[in-house]
Amino acid sequence: MDFAIDAASAHRLAAFDKLGREQMRPLGLEADRLGRPIPPDHPYFQTLIGMGFGRTRWRPDRGEQEGSADAHDKVGNSRATLLLSEQLSYWDRGVAVSAPGPGLGEGAIISMGTEDQKQRYLTPFINPDKPRWGAFAMTEPGAGSDVAAIQTRAIRDGEDWVLIGNKSFSGNSSRADFILVWATVDPSLGRAGHRAFLVEHGMPGLQDFHIERKMGLKAYESTSFRLEECRVPGANLLGGEGHYERGAGFKGAMNTFNSTRPMVAAMAVGIGRAALDEAIAFARAQDMTDDPRIRDRLERVARKLRAARLLSLKAAWLADHRRANIVEASMAKALAPTAAFEAASLGMELLGVVGARGDHLIEKLFRDVKAMDIVEGTGQIQRVIMARKLVGLPHG
Numbered sequence: 052m053d054f055a056i057d058a059a060s061a062h063r064l065a066a067f068d069k070l071g072r073e074q075m076r077p078l079g080l081e082a083d084r085l086g087r088p089i090p091p092d093h094p095y096f097q098t099l100i101g102m103g104f105g106r107t108r109w110r111p112d113r114g115e116q117e118g119s120a121d122a123h124d125k126v127g128n129s130r131a132t133l134l135l136s137e138q139l140s141y142w143d144r145g146v147a148v149s150a151p152g153p154g155l156g157e158g159a160i161i162s163m164g165t166e167d168q169k170q171r172y173l174t175p176f177i178n179p180d181k182p183r184w185g186a187f188a189m190t191e192p193g194a195g196s197d198v199a200a201i202q203t204r205a206i207r208d209g210e211d212w213v214l215i216g217n218k219s220f221s222g223n224s225s226r227a228d229f230i231l232v233w234a235t236v237d238p239s240l241g242r243a244g245h246r247a248f249l250v251e252h253g254m255p256g257l258q259d260f261h262i263e264r265k266m267g268l269k270a271y272e273s274t275s276f277r278l279e280e281c282r283v284p285g286a287n288l289l290g291g292e293g294h295y296e297r298g299a300g301f302k303g304a305m306n307t308f309n310s311t312r313p314m315v316a317a318m319a320v321g322i323g324r325a326a327l328d329e330a331i332a333f334a335r336a337q338d339m340t341d342d343p344r345i346r347d348r349l350e351r352v353a354r355k356l357r358a359a360r361l362l363s364l365k366a367a368w369l370a371d372h373r374r375a376n377i378v379e380a381s382m383a384k385a386l387a388p389t390a391a392f393e394a395a396s397l398g399m400e401l402l403g404v405v406g407a408r409g410d411h412l413i414e415k416l417f418r419d420v421k422a423m424d425i426v427e428g429t430g431q432i433q434r435v436i437m438a439r440k441l442v443g444l445p446h447g
């Protein structure tokens with residue numbers, strides 16, 4: 052198992068450190084202070100486009116080659132993406148997620164979408180002329196962890212579908228060109244009733260966007276919205292008719308999370324490293340590092356972060372080689388936010404009143420880190436998945 056990344060990726064990583072130090076961290080602190088997301092027309096996003104951010108990994112000419120393990124290792128390269136996610140989150144996780152790009156729905160479009168859907172929705176992200184976003188909306192006011200409980204209805208009406216329901220906490224959705232919306236044809240069918248739709252910005256009935264208040268990660272928008280008899284053409288049913296036998300829609304959503312959970316774990320490691328660096332810098336400046344008890348606590352946190360990082364890399368390596376990674380992805384997602392929370396908590400303890408005043412980076416990191424245990428399957432849900440696997444029960 053080789054966790055090394057190619058020279059070009061290593062070079063990109065180094066270049067993004069400059070961006071992180073000079074732009075991301077200050078922007079994150081400013082958004083936190085103002086309590087609102089970075090506006091979509093902020094010049095920072097145009098800078099990112101100039102640096103090659105915001106692009107899809109889908110290529111129209113790649114066709115079936117995408118299926119082979121070798122091709123995926125070259126093109127998917129989850130390890131490089133993972134290390135990049137970690138490093139960008141080290142500088143600011145909220146700013147990292149605010150970045151333009153096709154978003155969380157990209158994986159589902161690539162794996163489940165028809166050729167026409169990939170062309171229509173991902174082509175604009177191949178070489179974007181301006182910042183563009185895509186969004187993913189599964190969560191509802193009454194359905195978070197239990198995704199089978201979604202109530203947003205999809206009703207067939209002639210050639211079209213009509214969507215009715217409410218979605219919440221969808222990242223970047225008010226600025227997105229399209230939102231991948233999950234709905235059900237019949238709530239009593241549970242997972243078997245799930246369907247995914249590509250809903251375009253401006254479609255009548257996609258309305259009432261409301262940016263949620265958050266305790267942290269304020270640089271990007273988490274948004275609720277309403278689908279008020281939103282009419283969507285039949286061609287926008289992800290994968291088309293016939294794709295949804297035996298709960299394929301639900302499986303598509305879960306596959307999305309298996310590939311992104313290691314990334315979320317890596318982002319947590321990034322926040323945790325930032326917190327540990329703050330804690331160490333403060334401890335050194337205050338001569339606290341002469342105390343072996345303090346050194347021991349710092350080392351413990353560093354060790355847990357390192358372990359979480361290695362596990363995330365293993366999950367990414369397995370994904371790069373098209374090997375099952377459910378357990379590793381869940382384990383990394385369960386471990387990393389806990390380690391990062393411990394780092395931020397230790398920082399808050401060591402800084403004492405300096406942290407508690409509320410204007411120090413450590414206090415922001417302490418608030419930012421909490422969401423890492425919640426998004427894309429809570430830590431508790433990861434433990435449920437791993438425990439079922441351990442005793443030989445199906446995924447659940």
Ligand SMILES: Cc1cc2nc3c(=O)[nH]c(=O)nc-3n(C[C@H](O)[C@H](O)[C@H](O)COP(=O)(O)OP(=O)(O)OC[C@H]3O[C@@H](n4cnc5c(N)ncnc54)[C@H](O)[C@@H]3O)c2cc1C
Nearest residue numbers: 187188189190195196220221222422425426427429431432
């Ligand atoms: C910053 C942020 C960004 C987000 N971005 C998006 C997004 O872009 N798109 C999107 O669709 N959603 C998004 N979400 C929503 C996120 O996916 C949900 O918050 C998450 O799935 C948890 O759902 P919930 O908050 O409703 O909690 P609940 O599911 O109600 O869970 C509450 C508590 O019960 C526990 N619990 C639930 N079920 C079980 C069980 N079976 N066994 C044991 N314990 C259980 C949970 O672990 C948790 O501790 C985001 C959330 C946040 C905070």
